[in-house]
Every structure is written in C-alpha cells, then in structure tokens.
Amino acid sequence: MTFELKTKIKDQRPKPDKIMSIANTRTETIIAAGIIEENDQVAARVEHLRALEALVGNSYPNKFDRSRISDQEDAISNLLAFKPVAEVLAEIKSHIGTLAEGARPDPVLKDALNKKLKFYGTARVSGRLTTTPRTMGKAAFVHLSDGKHRLQIYVRRDDVQGVFNGKLTPAGEPPNQTPAPEAVDGWELFKLLDGGDFVGVEGFLFLTNTGELSIHVEKLQFLSKALLPMPDKMHGIADPELRRRYRYADLIASSLQVEHDGLTTREVFERRARLISGMRRFLDDAGYIEVETPMLSPKATGAAATPFETYHNALDIPLYARIAPELYLKRLTVGGFEKVYELNRNFRNEGLSHKHNPEFTMLEFYCAYMDVNGMMDFAEAMIRESVEKATAGSHLVVFDGREIDFSKFERLSMKDAILRYGDVGAVEITDANIVELFEDHVEENLIQPTFIVDYPKSISPLSKANPENPQLAERFELFINGMECANGFSELNDPQEQYERFVDQQKARESGDHEAMVLDEDYIRALSYGMPPAAGIGIGIDRLVMLLTNRHSIRDVILFPHMRPLTKEVGEVEEVGEV
C-alpha cells in the first residue's frame, strides 16, 4: 500500500529518457534530473566545461603519467618528502623562521636554493585545484592538492603550453577526420579552470619571492571537472549535518586545512585507520588469527539488543543482521582456534544518539586458557600501544579539554566504585540495585580508563561465575570518559549451565524483557564438544576513536553515518497512506 503510493509519487519525477531529450549535453542532464542544483555557480562551470571541450577535446581523459621518484608514484606528498626537495624546504623554512612576520627571504639564498632545485629537473604532478586561481594579468598562482598536501603552481601566459586530450566523438556519429592539434593555448585552458578542477602539470620547481615551493608550469593538461563549487576555503562545510551527508565534500575541505575541534576530518579518519591497524598488528603479533563470521544469521544473539530483520527468499527463512559475533567466535575456540579475533560491524535496531549508530565497529577476540584478569592485562597493553600508534607516540589525549591518560588503567569493583564516586547516601547496596546505582551515579565519573569488575551474574548470561563469590560474574567493563568502551569476561564453557542461563533469559523475554538474550541451541551443541577455558572481550572501536579525535558524536568518526533521506517524499507518502 505504502509501496504503491511511494512508486506513484516517484513516477511524478521526470523520467530519465524525458530528461535526456530536454537536455542538450550530458552535463545538463544531471541538472535537469535535479541531482545537482541549478545556479549561477554551476552554470558558469558548465559553460567552462563546454569551452574546455572545444579546446582540449576529451574533458575526462583516462590517465596522467606522473614523474617517479624512487619506487613510488609522484603524489605531491611524496614529492615534498623527496630528499633533495625536503632539504631545500628545510633550509628555506629555517631561514624564514628567523625573519620578521611578513618579511621576504634573502634573494641570494633563494636563488642558490633554486639552483639546487633545478637538479631535480622536470616534475610532473597532478591534483585538484584547491582554490580559484589568483590571476594577476598574465600570470597566476594556484594550489594543487593530492588530498593530503598542497603544492603551489605558477602559470605564466608566455610559458605555458596546453595539452590536447584527444578528440571527442559523440556516440552514434562518425569519427571526426580533421587532424588533432598537438598542443593548444595553455593560457586559454588555464583561464577556463575553476576551483576544484583536476589538472596535471609539467614544469620545474622553484621558490617564490616569499619562499614557497612552487612548480613553474610549462605544460598544462586538463584532467577532470568540478561542476559543483568547493567548500568554503576558510570554514569548509560548517553545518555538521552537511558534513556527514556530503562527507566527500567535507574531506575536500581537509586539504584546505580546515579544522574542527583541532583536527581536519581527514586526520580523524587517518587516526581511526592507524588505531585499527595498530590493533590488528598487536593481535597478529600475539598469534591471533583474524576470522569473519556471519553478518546475517538466523539467530540474533550473543548480546542484549534489538536486531534488524531481513528475509532470504531462496532459503525461505528470516535472517537477522548480527548484534554480536560472540557465539560464532567461541564456536571457533571449540574448533581449535585458541586465539581468534574479528574486527567488523555489528548492527542494532535501536535509538540513535551521540554514542549510538545503527551499525558500529567492534573488535572481539578470545584467548584459550586465559581468565578475566589475564584479559584485562592483555587488553590494557593492546589499547595503550594502539593508541600510541594512532596518535604518533602519545598515550595522552585531550578530550573536551580534559586529559585522558592511556598509560595506566585502574581496576575497581562495582561496589567500591559506588562507594567512591556514587553519592548515594544511606541507600544500602544490594544485588538488586547495584547496577542501577552504578549506572546512575558512577559511570559519568569514570573519566580515566577504568576496568569495573565484579558484575552481578544475573546480568551476565555468557560469563563464568566468580569462584570465590558465585553471585558475581568474572566480568569487566572498561569505562573512559564516562563511556563504556569494552566488555569482557571469563567465558562460560559449561554447556549445561549455559543452557540453564539461556532458559532464564528466555523466561525474562517471555515476561516482557524483549532484549533478553535469545537461546542458541547449536551453540549449546558446540559447547558440548568441549570448549577450553577462555577469556574474551569486545571493544567499541568508534567510541575509542571519538576519544582519540576529540569528537563528541559517533557520527563524526563514521565516514557515512545513517541520516534521514533529504527528500520529503517519504513523509508525504506516509500522510497519504494513513488517510
């Protein structure tokens, strides 16, 4: 019903073939379809693209050969790190460092360094124009970006030759027989460029009067068009919503060095990548094997959460997006993988918040013959070392103006934590209220990394009991800045007891607790083959990244977080559907 209405409304949009017939060029097509907006900025860029096609032929050539230094492609970042270039840069930088603000470097030194740069010969680099060219009559400066670093190029009318990209033959038309020019007017080409376009250049390196490394361009080739204007050069994309919706544009602003809370968006995700690779390396080096277990599973279990439900047509069964890989990983310890980990997404169909996204990344790992205490030791070392990898050597991070120290994790029983932090007055701590007291009064006070231990067994259905106090589970959770970042325990491996705990959960489920854990009979069967004593942990990667990047929302550490669609169609349809 709703579906039909939705289709009807969608049908009212212009049909693609209709759009094609209105539009004259392929560029106007995407404007007519409403995919990119129609305004004076876009119109100017479309005009420039047409003029460029008339000048250089193919406006989207297939490749650009960049010069090679050592064994790497000459990305701008690599060129800047190239030893002779880096030495010249270091020299000019130390010289400029001694100059008064705004003063220019000594021309004699500059000329000497420029002679050194001549030895590099011709450089061929390519990148995106980060800004609109600063044109001064018959010469201009503009920066090229490889996404990470910027390099200035200098274009003079009398020195620049344009490259012809090959003839454009519209589909269905016979090839044009007129001979292609070998070169085109480079200055004409340059004047048609907009901020954001991609070009390849060839020329020689030099230092400008102000001491900035630049390429004096001799050949200029057009590589790709930016039809949409670039983000604001000072503010980037200021609206957090648009930064998340159009992450690609948000990332472009990173090459303009636009920072938010001290880091560019690119740096956030580079740091995230280094944390994850640090964790992988630590686990690989410790003899763990990485595995992938089902994302789609007939049982949504291993955690207390509401799953996403889907359906497999050929099998004719419902499937659930996994809420945790835990029970599969422990099946693998049964199978003989003594050290095993999985670093991947979990899905929970629950509310969104600054620390909850419907899909989130979790690292889970299990180690046979280890108990909860060994796991805390190991996890502490792993997190400390990975954090240092992510932050280039520091175990200190500043979050929200507060310093967090990853060098030492405190361990505190839940009860002691309440006695220390919880201003609970004369309330007696009992098995029934301890968790509530902890969550309400303690969690927000756990700023420095703290393992909380001695959880009630009743809320830990997959955990072994503490041998000294059977009412407690051998379980811990790691809290940092008031956020739960990890959860681990000595894994329950007795199939009989595990079955009974599942049955208890099932009863809780039937009496209304819809998030109580789902019984998994095959898991009980797996345990019946015998599982070694083992400890396991799940670490919330996104939350750790938040702490390392001073981001207050999980959506700022996920490249493409889920957002409501921009179109209003859905809302309109729902209203109609209810009538």
Add this chain to the structure above:
RNA sequence: GGUCCGAUAGCUCAGUCGGUAGAGCAAAUGGCUUUUAACCAUUGGGUCGAAGGUUCGAGUCCUUCUCGGAUCACCA
C-alpha cells in the same frame, strides 16, 4: 518517544519595535607577469526550511509539519 535550540544568496553570517532583503567570500566582466584568505573597478544573484493563521502589512508574532543539533529514557 519527551524537552530545548536551529534553518535567510552557492558558502559564512547580519537583519533592531512587525514597515522596500543586507555584508563578506564565491560567480560574471575588465585591469594587473612572484601571489599568500592577493588587490582594484563594475554587474548579476533570494519561494527568508514547508504549509496555514493573526495583521493594512510577517524573515520577524502564533499553530502544525520537515530536517538537523543538544539533552533525557533504552542499548555498546
């Protein structure tokens, strides 16, 4: 789901007590052959998130809705 805040030019924002819609950047045109958020001159650019209401008159006041943010409840 509850509460609070926000949406104005392509971007960043101002808009006083309800009285003709503003600036900077970006764009277009012209000038300038080592600039640094380049500069100078000229020009164009608006469904004030959407719908309704109050009013002689609404960007501004009221109601509803959409989207987003913050926060509370549940979950990691």
